[in-house]
Amino acid sequence: MMMGGIVDSSTDYSAPALTEGIAQVVAVEGDMAWLVPESGTSCGGCSSAAACGSKGIGTVASRLEQRRFQMVNDAGLKIGERVVVGVSENAVLRASLIAYAIPLATLLVSGGMAQWAAGHDFITMGAMLVGLVFGLWLSRVRAGQMMARGELAPRFIRRASMGETCNLE
Amino acid sequence: MEAYVLLFVSAALVNNVILARFLGLCSFMGVTTRIDTAVGMGLATTFVITVSSMADWAVGAYLLEPYNLWYLRTVTFIMVIAAAVQFTELTVKKVSPPLFQMLGIYLPLITTNCAVLGVAILLVEHKMNFIEATLFGFASSVGYSLVMVMMAGLRERLALADVPRLFAGPPNGFIVASLLALAFMGFSGMTA
Incomplete structure (x- = not known):
């Protein structure tokens, strides 16, 4: 892990690496939370933007809505909160x-x-x-x-x- | 059999779609910051290029050639590629929604990847038969994936290197890409 250009010697390289992303909580049902991943800053700005568009069916927003996922809400998340989630x-x-x-x-x-x-x-x-x-x-x-x-x-x-x-x- | 091996080596290494034909450079620079994203994009592109090569060959042989419609090949192949991407997206979504949630984001990017169209045009211009066209599409996409993963590995290491601020990020990536292209020139003449 880089810290101000210097390699952080405390990083545990033996830990399983995670692919991280940011998601927003859109609903809370009991002890489960529904999240929608946020698009990167390049989404909608790349050469595919014409194909994706910005509104309606087949767009970035609708694609992200299709990727809505559920997670156990141990952290007491509330609607609208942004969280970092990861998979191995x-x-x-x-x-x-x-x-x-x-x-x-x-x-x-x-x-x-x-x-x-x-x-x-x-x-x-x-x-x-x-x-x-x-x-x-x-x-x-x-x-x-x-x-x-x-x-x-x-x-x-x-x-x-x-x-x-x-x-x- | 030897002809098929030579075709595979030629399409994957000697005439590598990225480093020799300079196709698919947007995804090459954009998705190679991490190995896992490069592998995801590479495999998705491999699947789409192989399927669309087969479909493009069939459309060319049974529709464009008999009716003398070759002048429509570019627009026709774009439509076939878009259909192949949609088919892949819908299939992955239907077969396994969790896989779609994890990997679906790469698929729309493939529609505008010029490597897919480039491979389709090359295989009809070389008058290949069906099995050669399929192998050419598969080998080209294997070469694409190989270079994507190599570049991602190099960039992951470069991210930890202490380089002058002016060269950090994309400038460094371009220099590495040019060195990688020079290295791949070593394959020239292998299948001649």
Whole structure:
């Protein structure tokens, strides 16, 4: 961790690294809080801004609303509060592998086998489609297992300070 | 088989989509500040480029070529890519909402990634067959992901280095990117 340009020697590098982000509390139901992640300062300002827009369906705001998540409210959070939440870096990597690498691997393997066995474009395309569907089913099962272990759930780290943005680095 | 291996090495390393063809530079500089985000973006892009390469080849071979509509290839491929991204987004959301919550933010960025369109145009210009087009798309995106992760690793280390204030951040990133491109020039001629 950098502190004024000097490396902080007290940083515990053996601790599991977290991917952090800022979220805002939008609802509190009993001992659970609903949060919506905040967009980074570059969101809406990049080359995709035309595709995202700023209002309505498919926009940054609506995408973030779709990513609304629930968390146990141990810290006594109130509506409107901004908090820093985090998930383990390993969980992000594993989630990426499950979501994309598994379907891609089954798609390519089934396509390769069909091409080797039949050597016809239409059969290869059909086999790839079947492989993709199988891979998506497999990734659904693996994601369910990760979810059951609580690996995909964000953790409360601290309340965000005034002016703190998503660009935490 | 040898031809497929050469095609893979050529697309992934020799003609690397970022460092040799200079495509996808926005995401290369924007998403490589951390390794986990680079891996997330790299894998999402790999999936989309591979799927859209297959779809673009099919549209080119069965629609544009028979009706002599090649002049519409750019706009057609943009539509196919946008559809591939939407398909990926909806599928991930349906298959696993928690994964979508964690990774969905990368997907809209891929629609405007010029590397995806560049790969689609290259594969139709080289008159590849279906399996070659799929392999070319996959290899190009593997090369893209490899460079993204390498760059993210270097930038994570550079963030801890004591550099002059003038060079901190993007200037340092550009210098590292140019050195990385020089290193990749070492692959030139490997598959010739």
